[in-house]
Amino acid sequence: MVTAAVMLSVVAALAWLLWLAADIPGRIGTARWVGLLAVALIPVWLLLVAYYAPIEAVQGIIQKIFYVHIPAIIPTYFGFILSAIGGGLYLFTRQERWDQLAVSGAEVGVVFCTLMLVVGPIWAKPAWGQWWAWDLRLTMTLILWFIYVAYLFLRSFAFGSDTARTYTAVYGIAGVCVIPFVYFALDLAQSATMHPTNPAREGLPPEMGRTVGVGMITFIWIFAWLIARRCEVGLLQSRVLASRVGVA
Amino acid sequence: MPWVLAAYGVTGVVLVGYALYLRAARGAALRDQQRRS
Numbered sequence: 001m002v003t004a005a006v007m008l009s010v011v012a013a014l015a016w017l018l019w020l021a022a023d024i025p026g027r028i029g030t031a032r033w034v035g036l037l038a039v040a041l042i043p044v045w046l047l048l049v050a051y052y053a054p055i056e057a058v059q060g061i062i063q064k065i066f067y068v069h070i071p072a073i074i075p076t077y078f079g080f081i082l083s084a085i086g087g088g089l090y091l092f093t094r095q096e097r098w099d100q101l102a103v104s105g106a107e108v109g110v111v112f113c114t115l116m117l118v119v120g121p122i123w124a125k126p127a128w129g130q131w132w133a134w135d136l137r138l139t140m141t142l143i144l145w146f147i148y149v150a151y152l153f154l155r156s157f158a159f160g161s162d163t164a165r166t167y168t169a170v171y172g173i174a175g176v177c178v179i180p181f182v183y184f185a186l187d188l189a190q191s192a193t194m195h196p197t198n199p200a201r202e203g204l205p206p207e208m209g210r211t212v213g214v215g216m217i218t219f220i221w222i223f224a225w226l227i228a229r230r231c232e233v234g235l236l237q238s239r240v241l242a243s244r245v246g247v248a
Numbered sequence: 249m250p251w252v253l254a255a256y257g258v259t260g261v262v263l264v265g266y267a268l269y270l271r272a273a274r275g276a277a278l279r280d281q282q283r284r285s
Contacts, residue, residue: 046256065255072259111266115259122255222263229270236277243284 002213009217010078013224017082020228021101024235031228038221045211045218053211065123066208071215072116075223077179079109080148082227084176087169096238097231099165102172104230106151108223113145137195140182147175 016034020027049067056063086102089095120138121131132138155168204212 061249062251064252068255068259108266111262115262118258118262119255122251122258126251226263226266226270229267229274233270233273233277236274236281240277240280240284243281 002210006074006213006216006220009220010074013078013220014082017101017224017227018085021086021097021231024097024100024231028228028232031225031232034221034228035225038218038225041214041218041221045214048211048214052207054205054207056208059127062123062126065119067211067215069116069119069123070212071219072112072119074216075112075219076109076116076144077183078220078223079105079107079112079227080144080172080176080179081105083109083148083151083172087172090165090169096165097235099169100231100234100238101227102169103152103155103234104227106148106155106168106172107230108226110145110148110152111226112219112223113141113148117141117145135195137182140178144175144178144182147178151175 016030020030045067049064053064053067055061082105083102084105086098086100086105089098090102124133125131151168151171154171155164157164
């Protein structure tokens with residue numbers, strides 16, 4: 001039930017973002033409702049974390065970090081996949097709106113990936129006694145973060161150029177190929193990592209599963225709202241740049 | 249408990265901070281656009 005709701009949210013958010021990107025100025029008004037949905041979900045998620053999810057027997061209260069660390073993973077992957085989709089559509093159509101979607105996906109994906117990389121060590125220190133370990137999952141996640149930070153640097157150094165748009169579109173499509181290595185790092189490392197297993201296969205108790213599911217849904221809609229706002233800002237900045245070039 | 253509060257606090261700061269950055273960037277772009285029109 002919760003898994004279906006999470007999948008439905010991913011599909012609905014993706015459909016809404018593609019619909020929005022097709023006409024950003026005309027459809028950005030709908031972002032208000034998505035923002036309200038995200039804001040309404042936040043207290044529900046936090047109340048579930050505080051009062052509904054049980055305190056885990058081994059780790060105690062610090063296991064509650066699970067409910068913020070795991071939900072950040074979906075928007076991270078979603079953002080980078082969206083960047084590849086937007087990049088592919090830009091290469092195919094050469095329409096700027098898809099380029100805006102690609103850049104927005106990369107930037108918001110980096111925000112959530114940063115969150116995951118910061119919250120993870122805050123959990124690791126009390127749970128495992130160390131902030132960081134160079135195991136395959138952590139190292140691959142850091143590499144993924146560097147790949148998309150480099151994407152944003154490449155983009156900012158050559159803002160507004162068609163060549164930069166083409167290069168970053170190809171780069172974004174290539175970068176997304178790292179995601180399976182991050183996800184399956186635990187299988188590739190054959191248990192030689194700090195992470196026990198992929199949460200989807202853990203068979204969580206129902207209370208924990210529902211709480212993390214609501215966290216995922218909340219983060220998906222926060223992500224969708226941030227993407228919409230980033231697309232709008234990107235379009236406005238692009239218009240200002242075009243007017244500057246026109247004046248010059 | 250401090251670790252849990254730190255994790256949720258950092259999450260709040262990052263997400264709200266990014267949303268405020270987008271709001272400021274939107275305002276700056278709109279002002280720039282009006283100045284040029």
